[in-house]
Amino acid sequence: MRILETEHLTREFGGVIAVNDVDFHVEKGLVTGLIGPNGAGKTTLFNQITGMDRPTSGKVIFDGKDITGLPAWKISRLGIARTFQNIRLYKELTVVENVMMGLHFKVGKDPFHHRFAQAVKSYVFASRENREVYHKAMEWLSFFELEEHAQDFAGSLPYGKQRELEIARALAAEPKLLFLDEPAAGMNPSETAHLMHVVDKIRNLGVTVVLIEHDMKLVMNICDNITVLNFGIKIAEGTPNEIKKDKGVIEAYLGREEEE
């Protein structure tokens, strides 16, 4: 079953077509990789889907609903969470506070009067509400084995841990679909190995994962499906083994063999 589909998605920046007529789709419960050389339009595609940017044309369909052009916060509330290529943590807040921000809402729609009552309750009993959210956040931190850093400032964590914290914050909202933008960038091999383990754990929670990654070993190991972009155009999709043998992909990465 497809949880996410884009139809003829296009994004132009002036004369540059960053994403060109892409039909990208994600199967529910699987890990999908999105790869391609630098400037291929991977992050732009992410931004179109998560509402950080509006597509020039085309559609994004999530869970059977058309979400094209919705504001980012609404899309997050529908159940799409993401991390960023250049880490965007609340650096001056502590680690546990960062995850608490991720718990700002729960996926789903409550009627207005219910939400209003909750807002009043959270104001009058702020201290109690805070503690409830705090304990939930601590559960997520222990899931990511970050609880010992709970009271450190997010900006002071080592790089790999910051990436994991960002994933923890995104996952705290209990999304259906999680986008990871280059989660292993700048990580050392042992951190990358730990990341693989984390992604596995997330998959076991029943969350569908889409990741952009340049680390081919990681992509080939954990992805069930891979889509390849080059110059904004989808050039291949399939299982890791199919992608490894695909001529178009090899050309995109290594260049064409000279013909004699």
Place this chain on the structure above:
Amino acid sequence: MLNFFQLILIYAGIYALMAIGQNCITGYTGMLSLCHAGFFCIGSYATAIICKTFGLSFWLSLPVAAVATGLVGLIIGIPTLRLKGDYLCIATLGLGEIIRNVATNFNPVGYNSIPRASLFGYQFASRNKLAFIFLIWAFVLIFYILFQQLAHSRLGRAMIAVREDEVAAQSNGINVTKYKISSFVLGAAMGGIAGCLQTAYTLTVQPGSFTFMVSVMVLCTVVLGGMGNGKAVILGAFIIQFISYLPQLTGLTNVIPAQAKQIIYGLLLVVMMLWRPQGILGRDKYRYGDPRTRMEKLSDFFRRDKKGSRAKGGAV
């Protein structure tokens, strides 16, 4: 001398109320706004009109002033809060001046001999400063508690998230525009309440008194005390008012010109930016990520043991 100390207490209270509002806008949500003079002006005019023109009670004018100012904040906020940083600052600066000019054209001579406020038959007369000190500081206490509670609630958490990183806040499902506007409206309403109380004290409203300098002083108050810290803002109000009345206090009004305080404010801000950009008290250390209840925090505060429970609580 005592007279001036009482005056400082009254004006420190009025500026503390405005600074609480400014702190909500600048300290929590991180928007640099410079139009508190305008909100102050609306509050004063609303009170004058209700008490003088309609002859109604001061206690009615208080909520009306707050709501009217809040509404103006909402109308101003919707278009301007799309701007960021310096641009928002310039836009709000202009709006403060627009409000002042509209008020001047609306009633260029201002209002005089506004009826006094009364409580249970007691009339608040301007010469009885002590009564005003109690009245104004009672309001400061109430709004300090209300805004502290706000800062610790879910709403306050979302505002802090917006201040720290707007894009990340959106990805956490936080409606950035909504929180920016609510913070701006609440902050504006505080300006209105301060204006209302000042009118009750002076019993006159002059359009010339709502200059840009008032906005700068309020911003100074917040920056000086510590952005996003409720107590610090009130401390800042004291310091700013103390400096403002320094010539009178020292009896050197002939030697120190009135404009000297502007130089001192400027100097103070430069010194603060260089050596202590987070303000005198800095930001609140314990905020959300502290599992202790209020009572536990209080008892830990009094126990003050060096390691133990306090260190467990959070980042120091």
